[in-house]
Amino acid sequence: MTTRQIRLTVNGQERTVEVEPRWLLADVLRERLGLTGTHLGCEHGVCGACTVLLDGRPVRSCLLLAVQADGHAVTTVEGLAQDGALSPVQEGFRQEHGLQCGFCTPGFLITATYLLEQNPQPTREEIREALSGNLCRCTGYQNIVNAVEWAARKLAEQNSAKP
Amino acid sequence: MKRFRGSVDKPGLWPRKGGRLSGRGACRFATQVEYIGQRRTRVEDARLVQGQGRYVSDVAWPGQLVMAVVRSTHAHARIRAIDGSEALRSRGVFGVYTARDLGGLNRPMPMGIVDTSFEPALQTPLAADKVRYVGEPVAVVLAEDRYLAEDAVEKVRVDYEPLEPVIDLDEAAADRVLIHEARGSNVLGGFEHTVGAGEAALATADLVVEEVLRIGRVSGQPMEPRGVVARYDAEQGVLEVYLGTQSAHGAKGHLVAMLGLPPEKVRVIAPDVGGGFGVKMGAYPEDILAAYLALTLGRPVKWAGDRLEEFLATNQEREALHRVKLGVQRDGRIVALVDRFLQDCGAYTPMGSLIAHTTAINLAGAYRVPNLYVSYQLVATNKVPVGPYRGAGRPQGHFVIERMLDRAADRLGLSRIEIRRRNLIPPEAMPYDTGLVLRTGDPIAYDTGNFPEGFESLVAALEPRLEERRRAAGRQGRWVGLGVANYVEISAAGGFEGAIVEARPDGTFLVFTGAAAQGQGHRTTLAQVVAERLGVPFESVTVVEGDTALIARGVGTFSSRTMVMAGNAASQAATAMRQELLAAAAKELEVAVEDLEWEAGRIRVRGVPASALTVGEVVQRLLQSQERVRTEAYFSAKGATYGFGSHGVIVEVDPATGGVSLRDYVMVHDGGQVINPLLADGQIIGAAVQGIGTALYEEIRYDPQGQPLNTTYLDYLLPGSAEMPEFELIHQRYAATNNPEGFKGLGEAGIIPSMAVVLSAVEDALAAGGVPAFFAATPVTPEAIFAAMNQGGVSHEAASV
Amino acid sequence: MKPPAFEYYCPETLDEALGLLAQYGAEAKVLAGGQSLMPMLNMRLSHPGVVIDINRLPDLNRVTVEGTSLQVGALVRHAELEHSALAATHCPILPAAERLVAHLAIRQRGTVVGSLVHADPAAELPLVWLTLGGELEVRSTRGSRTIAPEAFYLGYFMTDLAPDELAVAVRFERPAAGHGWAIEEFARRSGDFALCAAAAVVEWDAARGVVQGVRLGLGGVGGAPVRLDQAVAPLVGAVPEAELVREVARGVGQYLDPPDDLHASRAFRLHLAEVLSERALRAAVRRAQAKEVQGA
Ligand SMILES: Cc1cc2nc3c(=O)[nH]c(=O)nc-3n(C[C@H](O)[C@H](O)[C@H](O)COP(=O)(O)OP(=O)(O)OC[C@H]3O[C@@H](n4cnc5c(N)ncnc54)[C@H](O)[C@@H]3O)c2cc1C
Ligand code: FES
């Protein structure tokens, strides 16, 4: 079986791996790069647990071949915290009990991070709509919406504190 | 017995700890720190939100082989031959194994619970000569990775002789086609129970309503599929198994039984588990097979199940057919309830008659039912085996009584709220013996609570909003309705759980328990209990769960039992630890224990501030003469805990499309002494959404050939964020009386009435639009609403007055 | 659920891509956004020997106005059309339809053309394309041709595209300025494929206060979207009174032949077709009239 060498920038770091073309990005992240925070919940694009940022945009890593990410930047849940400090979205999930088993959480965090970049003050309806492509079987979503609101408030505070 | 007033507050808020609850025989002494009842964020989360959780599929050992399963494509067939030769030649393949290769291992797997009420039909790890459901394991492949393993699975040729399948419950019960020939019948067991005069009492009722209620088959669908990684440590002679399970100790028991190993040579670790909801319990073929192959081959074996397998090969639930009669007086009071039901078992009975039995003992709900007759038959069909899914019979039992009350109210011209008022068990009647009995033989006697108070607070919260919603929606041509339902959560019946508290020389504590969490946050809540009972900072307590090597005995997390069992065990072990440390300090400081004060991690002599030791120092002294400072407690609550609650929901129906929107969803809940309201509310809301799924979206469908029709998330619809309502919670707190801490189970509360209440609300909305309807089956899809609109709501009712 | 093995090509020029398609034909699958193809590979419902990834082809990622059409290149993602200013101006129904397609993350990756070619009978974009009219530009080493939506859809997931052909762009006909439009669908959950969807475009004769032209399309009612020119004919030149719109909508059923399936019965789909037709026509008329008021 022919393999290909690909180069990815994962969470800011250059990584080079040799992969079979059929390998999904999610599997390469998890099994080759040791980044097991990206979860596989359905492998057909519905649950959203595998969502990562590709060049800053949320995509399903179960529906992307790793070779397709060659030369691109990937951000996973492991890349959200900065200098050991939880990002506002991560902190929001902790504060508002936006996770129970935590399996769906990485996908929600990635999607919510993108949402707040695009729309820093979303309504609850907008949050629910943006997260409709992520399934959570534990929380019933309410605390996840609270968590994203928490993060939005935090980000607003941080921005107003900046000169 | 002391009673506490329920309190109404804003969603998510909790009454401050003010009046502490005390159950019967409260055995506590004052400590300065109060953690029980405190809203605390979880210690689990920092790891999980950074992607540092470790789930089974994240475990990887050098040299590991990946297992994939060849599954039956037939619902009912004889296996003529299996040819794995082409698969064996496939790239990266290590081996292909069929029943024949397993020898003595391939015998019936143990049942996941103790149930001697009938002779079970148990699955073998691999089907040997017959398959009984689509998805049943027929062979396994080991390969270098999952891709290669799946390549090989496609190449295994199985020659089937198809047999006629039986899918429908009534048909199966008729025994025209037998699934387990040797049993002579598809009816594998049965049960009946009578309270009061039973069915005979119907003769004295003014009205008898009769219905056939059908509850759809659903799938638990935790976001993490099942998985297992096994490896044999030849040096230690220990088989180590990482398993996504709700019961590490239960799984260990199954492995010991199947593999014939001494218990001390098997270690089961439940790492982070991505949701359980009842389905990650019992003995599954893949667990046994991976462990067996790892043991015999001496190489680690991993099986990470995928979503398709979660649909094809993980226990499902709910499906049952109830033939019910409810007799009432003209004023709405219940005279008698009669329910004969067929419980679908699927092809095997891995978890015994648990669900049917639990359904039966939940039939009275929160009401006085002076006469009751229930019988059930356990019926095999050619479908995925049935095992518990959150609620495990509680939602079904309540569905029956609540649906029937709605029906009776409509027939009597009484409001659905009023009929409930007239039947709720009043506080004066507590303790109230329902006449039903637990499996343990203990009577089901509701101990505490004020049901009418809870129900009225629900009605008060919702009724005023109904008109407002009707006015607003009416302008858009939408119909609005209100549904209400009550429940009693019978939980934590039977078994025990243990906790070990170990003191460390730095003054911190470890707590070990067998009851691992799958998202419930035990590392936080049990630490709250232990920290409070010890009188030490929360941060100094670390809970370690889910490893059979660290605590020898344990049961697991299901049936909302952990806080009652492990919570009290932890409380007792912590109390014992405190006493032990105080005694040691007294000896060291040469005073009596009564002269000591414990404050902020220091033990000092009252009035002599200089004479003091830190907790760590006391532990260090003890360690000079003993290996460990440990206390251990095992707790088993007598009977069960009984948590009351009410749900009410206002829905909006679009009569043109049959679309349903949930507007206001209010839940009243009595959780007894709650350890952490933030987490408790999370459990309740999460469960309610699962119940809404069963009511409106979810159903596993089979075609007449037994082929499952919806095995993807595009076809099997889980509730999504955009459709779910915002929930409001109203809390009551009536401490349980069967355990010193007054804890009650609450993990299943939210799911119990949610099916019934949603159906009721949709009907009410249709009635408001002039369409009388009665939904006798779940789920209520837009299609079902469309059908009701067309038929003018006629149902198969045969009533007599 | 892992893809079967395949040979993978990632051509960097159109000619290279067409050469590969000519070479492998039916053995090959084009990979665009992958939001429909990858699930099928993961579930092993498709076993292509060769996958030709077109994501690195140049110049296919543009939305442009070409004469009377809005042109969308084969690598334009759903999200790009959703937020395209040109689309909002010239074909506002397209961004609205895009908001109904799947979810945030799927729309970042899935392509407009991929959706048209995939030909899911319940997909929104084929319905809108058929309703607006237009053409698909298709290339192969044999040459190029254009296909109109009426000729393109042959049945469930079946199109007129030959195995060696690559769709490079789609053109949507721009309705007249001041037109009214609407897309109405009924899906079980946000982002789900619709059980039934209706798209309507109304051109308004402000001087006479009548409908000048009208188009209605329905999706989810059979193997391919359907345009109901005959059914809506009574509206042309007429004052769109509520009663007339309702009558027209009630008449759509005779032109449809929806199936019974897991998600809905034939009868329910026919019912939804009527309901959504009425809603879409009314909303489109309202929009057309509102524009007139605004313009005045
Ligand atoms: C969870 C989920 C929900 C979804 N919900 C919806 C929804 O509600 N509505 C909806 O419309 N869609 C939905 N989709 C599908 C989505 O819109 C896809 O993006 C779209 O159907 C296909 O586009 P793609 O670019 O991803 O195509 P691919 O998946 O790459 O390809 C699909 C097919 O088209 C062929 N193909 C693609 N591009 C070309 C080309 N240029 N020339 C020739 N052949 C080509 C491929 O060979 C393949 O056969 C959903 C998908 C998912 C995973
Ligand atoms: S695993 Fe990718 S969407 Fe579910």
Ligand code: FES
């Ligand atoms: S927290 Fe368990 S699935 Fe979301």
